[in-house]
Structure formats: structure tokens, C-alpha cells
Amino acid sequence: ELKVEQNPLFLSMQEGKNYTIYCNYSTTSDRLYWYRQDPGKSLESLFVLLSNGAVKQEGRLMASLDTKARLSTLHITAAVHDLSATYFCAVTNNAGNMLTFGGGTRLMVKP
Amino acid sequence: EPEVTQTPSHQVTQMGQEVILRCVPISNHLYFYWYRQILGQKVEFLVSFYNNEISEKSEIFDDQFSVERPDGSNFTLKIRSTKLEDSAMYFCASSEAGTYQPQHFGDGTRLSIL
Numbered sequence: 208e209l210k211v212e213q214n215p216l217f218l219s220m221q222e223g224k225n226y227t228i229y230c231n232y233s234t235t236s237d238r239l240y241w242y243r244q245d246p247g248k249s250l251e252s253l254f255v256l257l258s259n260g261a262v263k264q265e266g267r268l269m270a271s272l273d274t275k276a277r278l279s280t281l282h283i284t285a286a287v288h289d290l291s292a293t294y295f296c297a298v299t300n301n302a303g304n305m306l307t308f309g310g311g312t313r314l315m316v317k318p
Numbered sequence: 319e320p321e322v323t324q325t326p327s328h329q330v331t332q333m334g335q336e337v338i339l340r341c342v343p344i345s346n347h348l349y350f351y352w353y354r355q356i357l358g359q360k361v362e363f364l365v366s367f368y369n370n371e372i373s374e375k376s377e378i379f380d381d382q383f384s385v386e387r388p389d390g391s392n393f394t395l396k397i398r399s400t401k402l403e404d405s406a407m408y409f410c411a412s413s414e415a416g417t418y419q420p421q422h423f424g425d426g427t428r429l430s431i432l
Contacts, residue, residue, distance in 0.1 A: 238418055249322075249409065250361070252420040295361065303374045304349060304413065306421065308361040 209234050211298050213309035220286050221317055228281040228312045230296035238299045239279045240306065241270050243292045250295065254281075286316045320344045322424035324410050330430045331400055339395045339427045341410030350393045351411040351421060352385065354378070361409070367393065397429075405431045 210233040220226050230239070238257055242250040254263045256272035256279060263270050267290065269282045279296055293313045297306040323342045331337045343350050352364040365375045367385055384396045393412075397404055407428050411421040 240420060242423075249425045250411075250423040252422065255418060255420050257418055297361075304351070304366055304421070305363045305374045305376070306351075306353070306361075307363065310360045 209236070209298060209300055209307045211296060211307050211309040213294075213296055213312050215312060216310060217313045217315075219315045219317065220283075222287055223285050225285065226283050228283075228294055228296075228314075230279040230281070230309050232277050232279075232296075232298045232307075234300075235274070235277070236298045236300065237274075239272050240297045240299075241279070241281055242295045242297060244295060244311070245292050253294075281312075283314070286314075288316050288318055290314060291316045322410055322412055322422055324408075324424035324427050326427060327425065328428045328430070330432065333402055333431050334399050337397050337400055337429065339397075339408050339410075339429070341393045341395075341424055342391050343393055343410065343412030344422060345391070346414065347412035347422070348415045349373075349413045349419075349421075350385075350387070351413075352395045353409045353411065353423075354406040355409065355426075356406045364395070364408075400429075400431045402431050405429060 212231045241253040254270040259274040261272045267284045272279045293311045295311045297308045325340045350367040355361045363376050365379045366373045382398045386394050407426045409426045410424045413419040413421045
């Protein structure tokens with residue numbers, strides 16, 4: 208059974224600071240996704256990571272994938288209040304498109 | 319930008335009643351999905367649908383659940399006899415053809431079972 212663990216579950220940080228969210232998964236997978244969810248809203252696709260060593264950046268967010276360690280990171284650079292949301296990583300089983308989600312990291316950026 | 323739309327946004331139903339949740343996926347997408355998120359918990363996969371049939375389903379998706387694509391645009395999730403534990407946010411998603419395409423999610427339907 209594929210398991211996906213995120214940490215931390217909750218992160219409160221000051222604007223301007225850097226931090227990293229970690230996503231570990233239990234079995235091999237060829238696809239890892241990061242999503243953002245605002246309260247009461249849908250899941251917005253942020254990144255798709257497909258290969259070992261993949262790195263993608265969008266604004267203040269950078270995601271990376273290490274398939275050997277079964278680890279993905281989401282790095283936040285110089286956080287701003289608008290980044291406050293819950294961030295989920297999700298992994299597919301190699302056979303299909305079923306997404307298994309981590310528990311989410313609730314990020315709160317304080318002015 | 320095209321988006322997945324879901325109706326209703328909130329559904330309140332008595333336990334034991336049938337409920338149908340509706341979704342309009344993005345028009346050129348070929349894969350359709352339902353997920354649910356119980357309040358405060360992680361998002362859980364229910365079912366995926368491709369080429370007019372179920373391609374994958376989870377243990378949650380038991381005989382009480384069914385999906386249908388009744389026409390060229392709608393994708394529905396039916397729960398035959400709702401239970402209290404079915405209370406959750408239900409998300410529909412769709413994706414383009416191709417294994418690595420991201421799934422695009424709707425805003426969800428909050429289902430409350432009384």
C-alpha cells in the first residue's frame with residue numbers, strides 16, 4: 208500500500224523567511240505532484256515532478272524530487288502572506304492515475 | 319482558463335437517502351476522477367473513469383457508490399443510501415490524455431448527512 212507522509216503538518220512563519228516542506232512516500236512512483244488548497248477551495252496544481260533530480264520553480268516556490276530517497280521537497284523562499292494555504296503532495300501508483308495524498312502542510316505566513 | 323465545475327456547492331441529505339453529485343469536467347479532458355476529503359483529513363481517491371468505464375477504484379468505493387457519464391459533458395457520482403460517515407467534501411477532477419498530465423480539480427461539493 209502506497210503511503211505518503213508530509214511534515215510538518217503545520218508551519219507558522221514570518222514574512223521574508225525561508226522554509227522547506229518534506230514529502231516522503233513508501234513505494235516507487237514515477238510521478239509526484241504538489242497542490243495548493245486555500246480554505247474552502249479546490250486544489251490548485253503547482254508542480255508535476257517526473258524524474259529523479261527534477262527541480263521546478265514558480266515564483267517563491269521550488270519543488271524537487273529524489274526518487275531514490277522517495278522524497279520531495281517544497282522550498283519557500285522569502286515567504287509572503289499570499290502563500291498562506293495548505294500544501295499537499297500526491298503520488299501516483301505506477302499502474303495508473305490514482306493520486307495518494309499526503310496529510311497536507313498548513314502554512315501560515317505572518318506579516 | 320477552463321475549469322472543472324461542480325454542483326451543488328453544498329448538499330444536505332437525510333441518512334439513507336440517495337444523492338447525486340454532478341461535475342462538468344474540462345471539455346477536452348478524457349480522464350475523470352472523484353475524491354473526497356473528510357473535514358480536517360487528507361484527500362482520498364474514490365474512482366477514476368476513462369472511455370466510459372471505471373479504470374480504478376479504491377476500497378471506499380463500495381457498492382453504494384456509482385459513477386456515470388450520462389452525456390458528453392456531465393460526470394456524476396451517486397451514493398445510493400447515504401451514511402453519516404459519507405459526510406465530506408467531494409471533489410471531481412479531470413485530466414488530459416497522457417500519463418503525466420496533472421489532474422484539475424473542481425471547487426467541490428460539501429455533502430452533509432443528517
